[in-house]
Amino acid sequence: MSMKWTVYRDYAAMSRAAAAVIAVQVRAKAASVLGLATGSTPIGTYQELVRMHREDGLDFSLVNTYNLDEYLGLPPDNPQSYSHFMWHHLFGQINIDPERVHIPSGQPEDVNRACRDYDRAIEAAGGIDLQLLGIGRNGHIGFNEPDFYLRTETHLVALTEDTIAANARFFSRPEEVPRSAITMGVGTIMKARHILLLASGADKADVVARMIEGPVTTEVPASILQMHPQVTVLLDEAAAGILMEDERRRRREDQA
Numbered sequence: 001m002s003m004k005w006t007v008y009r010d011y012a013a014m015s016r017a018a019a020a021v022i023a024v025q026v027r028a029k030a031a032s033v034l035g036l037a038t039g040s041t042p043i044g045t046y047q048e049l050v051r052m053h054r055e056d057g058l059d060f061s062l063v064n065t066y067n068l069d070e071y072l073g074l075p076p077d078n079p080q081s082y083s084h085f086m087w088h089h090l091f092g093q094i095n096i097d098p099e100r101v102h103i104p105s106g107q108p109e110d111v112n113r114a115c116r117d118y119d120r121a122i123e124a125a126g127g128i129d130l131q132l133l134g135i136g137r138n139g140h141i142g143f144n145e146p147d148f149y150l151r152t153e154t155h156l157v158a159l160t161e162d163t164i165a166a167n168a169r170f171f172s173r174p175e176e177v178p179r180s181a182i183t184m185g186v187g188t189i190m191k192a193r194h195i196l197l198l199a200s201g202a203d204k205a206d207v208v209a210r211m212i213e214g215p216v217t218t219e220v221p222a223s224i225l226q227m228h229p230q231v232t233v234l235l236d237e238a239a240a241g242i243l244m245e246d247e248r249r250r251r252r253e254d255q256a
């Protein structure tokens with residue numbers, strides 16, 4: 001099964017396309033269950049959804065959301081927490097019911113129980129209709145890092161040095177960067193009925209090509225999405241650089 005990908009001129013165009021996919025889902029089913037992501041990549045998508053809410057009346061009042069992950073140790077009011085990120089960029093600016101917002105707790109009393117409860121809550125809500133994903137430079141999705149194995153269920157994870165380094169730009173001191181997180185597992189993600197993965201910028205070009213054209217391997221956790229029946233990959237030109245080069249080469253070879 002090959003993954004379908006679409007290239008947009010730039011980040012803004014990719015973000016508008018991603019928001020349009022989410023809006024179609026929400027309009028088709030008012031009580032949609034959305035899996036949401038953080039990182040710099042979906043910010044433009046969220047801005048566009050806020051605009052659609054304000055200008056086109058896109059209604060989130062019955063929408064349920066489950067976020068992918070949260071740093072361990074950060075309270076929701078910490079500006080670097082993913083909870084804070086979500087309220088700042090999206091939830092605080094649309095008519096979502098706070099009761100329908102779910103983000104793994106960064107300070108659970110009992111981590112294992114909290115993880116189990118998170119998966120159960122997703123199941124009880126009927127499963128995720130549409131899961132939004134970014135991709136880490138090392139191929140992680142959520143915080144499912146490259147390793148010898150992948151965990152299927154929501155779990156506590158030690159972040160790789162690469163991810164800690166990539167996240168350091170958001171923190172004022174290196175020792176403040178969390179070294180572990182709670183993340184949906186790949187099984188939780190793969191159960192979503194539709195997956196929408198976004199990637200932007202040249203520093204993602206290599207991992208995007210490995211996700212789509214490489215073998216399915218735990219070294220590139222996102223490559224497992226090759227086995228999902230409905231994945232939409234939206235890229236800007238920079239992130240699609242290697243894929244487009246590979247395609248041009250294949251065409252030249254076919255003609256020769």
Ligand code: GLP
Pocket residue numbers: 037038039040041042068069133134135136137140141142143163
């Ligand atoms: C973080 C998040 C991921 C996200 C990734 C990429 O580690 N846990 O969900 O996809 O970073 O972030 P960015 O979009 O900023 O490149």
